[in-house]
Amino acid sequence: MTEIQEKKKKKSAAKRGGCILLCAVLIIGSLWFLQQLFMPKYMHDIVEGAMIAEYYQEEKDHDVIFVGDCELYENISPQVLWDEYGINSYIRGSAQQLIWQSYYLMEETLRYEKPKAIVFNVLSLKYNEPQKEAYNRMTLDGMRWSMSKVHSIEASMLPEENFIEYVFPILRYHSRYSSLTEDDLTYLVKKDAVTHNGYYMRVDVRPAENVPEGKPLGDYTFGENAMSYLVKMNELCKENGVELILVKAPSLYPYWYDEWEEQVEVFAKENDLKYYNFLKATDEIGLDFTEDTYDAGLHLNLSGAEKLSRYFGRILSEECGIESRRGEAALEAQWDEKRQAYEADRDAQYAEIGKNRNEE
Amino acid sequence: MLFTSYEFLLFLLIVFTLYYLIPKKWQWKFLLLASYVFYFTAGRTYLLYIGATTVTTYLAARKIQDRKDAFKASFDAVKQGLTREEKKQKKEAEKKHQFRLMLVCLLFNLGILAVIKYTNFTISNINGILHAFGSEKTLSFVNLVIPMGISFYTFQSLGYLIDVYQGKIKAERSLGKFALFVSFFPQLVQGPISRYSDLAESLYTEHKADYRTITLGLERILWGFFKKLVIADRMLVAVNAIIKDTETYNGAFAFVGMLFYALELYADFTGGIDITIGTAQTLGITVTENFNRPYFSKSIKEYWKRWHITMGTWFTDYIFYPLSICKSMQKLSKFSRKHFGEQIGKRIPVYLASFIVWFTTGIWHGANWNFIAWGIGNFVVIMISQELEPLYYRFHSRFRVLGKTWFKMFQVVRTVLIMSCLRMFDCYRDVPLTFKMFGSMFTKFSVKSLTGAAFSGLGLTVWDYAILLVGALLLFTVSMLGRSGSVRGKIAGFAFPVRFLIWYGLFLTVLVFGAYGIGYSASQFIYNQF
Numbered sequence: 001m002t003e004i005q006e007k008k009k010k011k012s013a014a015k016r017g018g019c020i021l022l023c024a025v026l027i028i029g030s031l032w033f034l035q036q037l038f039m040p041k042y043m044h045d046i047v048e049g050a051m052i053a054e055y056y057q058e059e060k061d062h063d064v065i066f067v068g069d070c071e072l073y074e075n076i077s078p079q080v081l082w083d084e085y086g087i088n089s090y091i092r093g094s095a096q097q098l099i100w101q102s103y104y105l106m107e108e109t110l111r112y113e114k115p116k117a118i119v120f121n122v123l124s125l126k127y128n129e130p131q132k133e134a135y136n137r138m139t140l141d142g143m144r145w146s147m148s149k150v151h152s153i154e155a156s157m158l159p160e161e162n163f164i165e166y167v168f169p170i171l172r173y174h175s176r177y178s179s180l181t182e183d184d185l186t187y188l189v190k191k192d193a194v195t196h197n198g199y200y201m202r203v204d205v206r207p208a209e210n211v212p213e214g215k216p217l218g219d220y221t222f223g224e225n226a227m228s229y230l231v232k233m234n235e236l237c238k239e240n241g242v243e244l245i246l247v248k249a250p251s252l253y254p255y256w257y258d259e260w261e262e263q264v265e266v267f268a269k270e271n272d273l274k275y276y277n278f279l280k281a282t283d284e285i286g287l288d289f290t291e292d293t294y295d296a297g298l299h300l301n302l303s304g305a306e307k308l309s310r311y312f313g314r315i316l317s318e319e320c321g322i323e324s325r326r327g328e329a330a331l332e333a334q335w336d337e338k339r340q341a342y343e344a345d346r347d348a349q350y351a352e353i354g355k356n357r358n359e360e
Numbered sequence: 361m362l363f364t365s366y367e368f369l370l371f372l373l374i375v376f377t378l379y380y381l382i383p384k385k386w387q388w389k390f391l392l393l394a395s396y397v398f399y400f401t402a403g404r405t406y407l408l409y410i411g412a413t414t415v416t417t418y419l420a421a422r423k424i425q426d427r428k429d430a431f432k433a434s435f436d437a438v439k440q441g442l443t444r445e446e447k448k449q450k451k452e453a454e455k456k457h458q459f460r461l462m463l464v465c466l467l468f469n470l471g472i473l474a475v476i477k478y479t480n481f482t483i484s485n486i487n488g489i490l491h492a493f494g495s496e497k498t499l500s501f502v503n504l505v506i507p508m509g510i511s512f513y514t515f516q517s518l519g520y521l522i523d524v525y526q527g528k529i530k531a532e533r534s535l536g537k538f539a540l541f542v543s544f545f546p547q548l549v550q551g552p553i554s555r556y557s558d559l560a561e562s563l564y565t566e567h568k569a570d571y572r573t574i575t576l577g578l579e580r581i582l583w584g585f586f587k588k589l590v591i592a593d594r595m596l597v598a599v600n601a602i603i604k605d606t607e608t609y610n611g612a613f614a615f616v617g618m619l620f621y622a623l624e625l626y627a628d629f630t631g632g633i634d635i636t637i638g639t640a641q642t643l644g645i646t647v648t649e650n651f652n653r654p655y656f657s658k659s660i661k662e663y664w665k666r667w668h669i670t671m672g673t674w675f676t677d678y679i680f681y682p683l684s685i686c687k688s689m690q691k692l693s694k695f696s697r698k699h700f701g702e703q704i705g706k707r708i709p710v711y712l713a714s715f716i717v718w719f720t721t722g723i724w725h726g727a728n729w730n731f732i733a734w735g736i737g738n739f740v741v742i743m744i745s746q747e748l749e750p751l752y753y754r755f756h757s758r759f760r761v762l763g764k765t766w767f768k769m770f771q772v773v774r775t776v777l778i779m780s781c782l783r784m785f786d787c788y789r790d791v792p793l794t795f796k797m798f799g800s801m802f803t804k805f806s807v808k809s810l811t812g813a814a815f816s817g818l819g820l821t822v823w824d825y826a827i828l829l830v831g832a833l834l835l836f837t838v839s840m841l842g843r844s845g846s847v848r849g850k851i852a853g854f855a856f857p858v859r860f861l862i863w864y865g866l867f868l869t870v871l872v873f874g875a876y877g878i879g880y881s882a883s884q885f886i887y888n889q890f
Contacts, residue, residue: 023860030864034872133878160878164366174872178823 031170033188037180038173039141041187047194048073048095052105052142054193055092059334060113063322064089066198067106068121069097071249074299078197079342080309082335085317086324091198094142096135099124099229104152106233108143110240116322117243120233122264122275123254128223130156140166196342201302203349208289208297214255222263234271243274243320250278250287250308252297276315278308285311302346361401363549363635364588364876371398372639379643384566391544391563391643392536398545399508406507409476410543413469417517418538420465421524424458425531462525466518473514476504481727509548511724515674517542520556522678529557537564546639550632552650552670559647567644575863576848580638582866587631589874591831595624597875598818603788606797611804613814614784614797621787622780623832626655629668653839658771660741663779671724675717683713715739725786730794734785741778827873 042049051073064087066072073093081087092105106118130136136156143149153166165172176184194200237244246268248256256279268275278285285307289297292304300308316322325331361368375394382390399406431454439447480501487498520541523529532538540563541556602609602617609617633650640647650669657663664672683689689709697705715736722735761767781798788794815825841847851862 019856027864030868034868038872162366162877165877170871172877174874174877177872178821 035168035170035173036188037184038176039169040137040173040176041183041191042138043183043187043192043194046138047200049138049141050191050194051198051200052092052094052139053191054142054195055090055109055198056144057193058090058197062088062090062113062115063325064117064119064316065106065109065113065115066091066093066119066121067097067102067109068093068119069124070095070200070299071121071123071251072119072247073195073198073200074202075249075251075305075308076312077199077201077302077305077309079199079335079339080306081313081316083339084310085313085322086326087313087316087322088325088331088335089197091195093198093200094135094139096127096131097124097139098127098130098135098156099226099233100155101136101139101152103229103233103236104148104155105139105143107236108146108148110236110242111146111148114240115242117245117316117320118233118237119245119247122230122246122248122260123251123256125222125226125230125264126254126260128226130158133158133161136161137172141169193341196338196345199305201305201342201345201349202294202299203302203346204294204353205291205301205303206294206296207291208252208293211252211289211297212255214257217257220257220259220263222260227267230267234273245320246273246275247312248275248277248279249300250282250285250304251299252279252289252293254298274320276312278312281311302349361398363632364585364593367401376642379567380569384568387566388540388564389536392540395540395543395545395548399543399548402508403505405505409472409507409510410513412472413514413517414539414542415535416465416468417521417542418532418535420461421521421531421538422533424461424521424524427454427458427461428527458525462521465521469514469518473510476506476510478723478727479504509550512551512553513542513548515671515724516553519553519674519678523556532556532560540564544640544645546636547647550629550636551668552633552636552648553674554648554670559645562644562646565644570644572852573644574642575859576852577638577641577643579848579851579863579866580634580641582638582863582870584631584634584636584638585870585874586831586866587627587634587835589631589870589876591828591835592624592628592631593875594820594824594828594831595620595627597824598820599624599787601818606788606793608817610797610800612801612806612809615801615805616810617787617797618780618784618801621783622655622776623828625783625786627831627835653842655776656772656839656843657775658768659775660738660745660778663775664738664742667779671721675721679720680713680717683716684709689713711743714742718742728789729791730785730789733791733794734782737782737785741782 040046040049048070064081066076066089070093073091076089076091078087078089078091081089092109094101097105102120102124106120109115109118136153136158140149140153140156143152153163157163162171234244246264248261248264256277261277264275264277267273282289287300287304287307292300292307294301317324361371371394375391379387379390379394396407399410435447435450435454442450483499483501490497490499520529520538524531532541537560541554541560544554544559544563547554599617599621602613602620606614630651637647637649648670650671652666652669654663654667657666689712692712693705693709695705696708699705700708718735718739719732720735721738722732725731725734756762784794784798785791788797820828838847841850851859854862
């Protein structure tokens with residue numbers, strides 16, 4: 001082969017290589033862009049889907065981690081726990097978080113940090129099987145890829161779901177082309193925080209009136225699957241030297257049956273775990289369901305959440321031995337900054353309510 | 361495993377990769393394995409049926425071939441000493457033996473098809489008759505699952521057997537190779553009904569990975585996905601809404617539904633065939649084309665030469681011609697000419713054979729009267745158009761419109777409308793309801809009823825209609841371009857950046873606008889049911 005021919009061959013190979021590279025960049029780039037564009041941003045109407053991912057932006061040296069559903073992320077204020085007890089905490093909550101999702105979130109969290117205690121809300125024991133794809137997505141899409149996420153997806157998928165749609169969410173959300181909003185472009189890459197260390201603040205009030213009684217059930221026994229994850233949670237915490245604390249939030253609805261209570265009490269006793277049912281302590285906490293709830297007793301508003309947090313903060317520091325970290329300059333600075341955001345959110349919400357009242 | 365499922369794409373990726381990695385002499389064996397794995401995923405018990413058809417057809421064809429070869433050898437040795445009559449007698453005697461062998465195999469396999477597919481249909485008709493005669497007795501239905509693609513692989517196998525019997529092809533010596541011919545996975549779901557002479561060589565030859573062939577195959581698959589997911593499965597929503605609520609959607613909506621179904625069926629069936637042919641092409645295998653822009657046909661006859669071509673030719677070659685020339689038909693021909701005169705007499709056997717073909721075509725599509733009515737409807741339309749031919753001739757000799765563009769367009773539209781009307785039997789799946797809806801197009805037609813609000817009740821959004829409109833225009837444009845040569849050939853001639861943009865644009869269109877995933881119900885290909 002002559003030198004010219006060799007040069008030509010090299011040039012042609014380089015050209016082909018360049019072409020392939022360009023195509024690959026174009027394909028990957030455009031697919032990434034479309035995926036980012038189509039994935040729900042959860043910035044306004046339904047913010048619950050953005051909660052799980054927020055954790056990764058945090059400094060991960062918390063004393064207490066809360067894991068569970070809306071009965072945690074709407075009822076506990078980590079800001080109050082810090083302000084009043086110097087407890088550095090975070091809520092890894094999401095809407096209708098199923099117990100296996102809580103377990104895998106716990107497993108993932110323990111890879112990042114070793115808190116002194118993990119608090120789990122027991123309401124999700126009532127679900128023995130996956131429920132709704134939309135809720136699955138709100139918990140799972142925000143998780144970073146790890147074996148915990150893989151296992152959580154496998155445990156949560158409904159028959160109509162496909163694993164690959166979690167790997168490439170564009171396959172799930174492609175049909176959002178018809179419902180894209182400005183938010184989808186605004187939050188394409190970076191999202192705003194929707195919580196305060198996992199706490200979803202609501203300041204409005206809707207008194208609890210005529211709270212429905214629980215309907216009789218055919219079987220009150222928690223499902224085997226759900227209970228097996230509670231056992232695994234306990235084992236996981238023990239292996240990691242973390243105290244597992246079980247709680248039942250003081251939400252009046254969904255109804256919490258005595259038979260369920262009994263099962264949790266037995267489990268806690270048998271496994272030497274602390275269990276606090278706040279439904280039994282509403283008076284002690286000082287909850288007034290005519291003004292401490294924003295949705296007629298399902299969830300607490302800011303006033304209720306702060307009352308509960310004060311109450312539980314005392315338990316955490318006095319009964320569970322979670323020490324105050326007041327005086328740690330860096331942490332103090334972080335919380336000061338967070339407090340500003342917390343107060344700004346609170347004031348904005350009150351202002352919005354006032355504005356709406358005036359308009360009415 | 362649906363063609364449009366993730367599982368199928370993964371399966372295809374694995375098959376494709378391994379196919380070109382393994383030694384080439386193993387390629388056909390690997391394809392056989394892949395085909396059986398594919399079929400296994402559809403239903404374990406299905407393997408028994410396809411296995412039975414494969415083995416019996418293989419053995420019968422081998423036996424016929426062996427007899428043919430042995431007879432030829434012995435006949436050649438003695439033929440010089442035989443008179444013409446003796447030669448004829450010997451040949452006929454041998455032919456009878458071979459015919460019996462073929463017949464046993466045909467009856468066995470058609471028997472399987474008949475029992476599985478038509479038992480409950482027969483029971484339902486018997487019950488209907490009993491009821492009509494006032495009997496309260498009813499026969500219970502039997503629980504039979506129809507194996508995937510049974511109509512397709514049975515006909516393909518029987519076509520092979522008849523070809524061997526007729527001496528058109530030599531019987532395959534290898535059971536494995538024959539099993540691959542019957543079960544080749546891309547065409548197992550909905551055809552085409554390939555001929556052994558067309559497929560075998562390409563199926564068993566060793567194939568090298570060829571950039572052009574593979575990209576052409578992938579391009580065809582992508583085009584098939586576009587038709588199925590972007591158009592057919594989106595249109596399905598509106599079609600279902602119309603046929604499920606005939607109280608609301610009749611009159612003008614029945615007309616709209618008829619047109620929607622025409623588009624849906626075309627996109628669904630041709631899309632599926634595109635995926636089939638494209639898949640085979642990526643493996644270096646050439647599968648017979650099944651469509652040739654059928655909606656550009658100017659007559660029903662032409663339409664049936666361009667729509668589901670392999671089925672049409674199968675019925676023509678293996679039912680119509682043998683029936684037309686069989687002894688009983690010749691006798692009928694003589695009888696009818698004698699008693700009804702030359703003009704009518706010569707038509708009777710042809711129309712009878714044609715009627716049987718269309719009746720069989722109808723019932724092949726499904727065990728229901730609507731399919732039979734559809735088949736007979738086709739027969740009636742073809743018969744009428746043949747009978748009216750002298751009239752056409754007179755018309756065209758007086759008015760010189762033939763060949764003029766507007767008249768061609770009229771012929772095309774007329775053909776599409778007639779075929780769409782007939783397809784209402786398939787769409788509504790109920791003969792009286794079909795007639796009722798057809799009648800409502802004339803008695804209750806009101807353009808005013810086609811308001812925006814009524815359209816929104818069909819389950820499609822403005823976006824869906826826009827996508828369907830653009831999709832249909834794209835289909836039409838590609839078909840128009842196809843008149844002056846292969847569109848894919850033209851694309852292949854473009855510079856790589858242009859080709860890449862076309863492919864990637866099509867891919868993104870399917871990815872974003874495809875009706876797949878949660879929120880859409882994954883629908884089986886319509887022809888997969890047959």
